[in-house]
Amino acid sequence: MMIPILKDYYAAGYLPDPRPKAIPPYLPNVNLAVRRELWDALGGYDEDCVAGEDADLCVRAARSGWSQFFDPLARTYHEPRPGLMSLLRQWIWYAQGGSHFFFKMQERRLEVYWNWDLTPKMYRYRRVLATRFFPIPAMVFVSAFPVWHLLILLALLLLCGGFRVPALLLLLSDVFLLAGLFRRSTLRRLSWSELCRYTAVAYFINWTCMIASLHAGLKKRKIFFYPGI
Numbered sequence: 579m580m581i582p583i584l585k586d587y588y589a590a591g592y593l594p595d596p597r598p599k600a601i602p603p604y605l606p607n608v609n610l611a612v613r614r615e616l617w618d619a620l621g622g623y624d625e626d627c628v629a630g631e632d633a634d635l636c637v638r639a640a641r642s643g644w645s646q647f648f649d650p651l652a653r654t655y656h657e658p659r660p661g662l663m664s665l666l667r668q669w670i671w672y673a674q675g676g677s678h679f680f681f682k683m684q685e686r687r688l689e690v691y692w693n694w695d696l697t698p699k700m701y702r703y704r705r706v707l708a709t710r711f712f713p714i715p716a717m718v719f720v721s722a723f724p725v726w727h728l729l730i731l732l733a734l735l736l737l738c739g740g741f742r743v744p745a746l747l748l749l750l751s752d753v754f755l756l757a758g759l760f761r762r763s764t765l766r767r768l769s770w771s772e773l774c775r776y777t778a779v780a781y782f783i784n785w786t787c788m789i790a791s792l793h794a795g796l797k798k799r800k801i802f803f804y805p806g807i
Contacts, residue, residue, distance in 0.1 A: 603701035604636030609654035629675030675789035688712035716801035
């Protein structure tokens with residue numbers, strides 16, 4: 579998984595209730611106790627989920643009215659990936675195998691979800707667009723990471739076109755945007771060494787997820803865009 583620096587995904591206690599136009603919160607099943615009644619009612623894991631079967635089980639439970647409880651004292655130890663390449667292969671697997679989980683929740687032909695957090699938690703993505711009128715099924719998750727890079731690309735194109743002032747203003751706006759997002763994120767609590775490590779690994783993971791998710795979607799004749807963490 580990710581570097582164990584950020585430990586604020588959920589507070590101790592019951593997980594937030596599902597919000598309208600949002601994916602319900604869920605727990606990874608590395609250390610999970612499930613009531614037998616719930617397991618029998620839901621039919622257990624979906625064996626068609628190559629990855630994300632734990633998220634799928636929790637989402638189905640939440641939508642059926644069950645509550646999820648997180649206890650930080652119920653600990654389990656997970657052996658981390660030995661290097662960057664093995665970590666990236668793991669996230670490629672998440673992006674490709676997880677597409678089945680996301681498309682199971684799709685209600686419209688095109689759905690766009692939005693999250694401005696620098697550390698975007700899945701349950702905080704909010705659906706901002708849903709329509710039946712689209713050529714192929716598509717699920718797009720937009721975070722600050724691809725938007726920030728898109729603005730930089732636009733500024734460079736303006737600069738190459740000779741529009742120096744608009745390009746510089748756009749780059750300056752991009753810097754202020756990143757600074758503002760950083761100030762309200764949990765990343766500000768990290769030391770400089772932790773922040774550098776997180777940024778470096780997160781950068782590779784985001785690009786890996788975006789490319790792998792697009793590839794997985796196209797193989798199924800769908801559009802799937804997921805920027806990762």
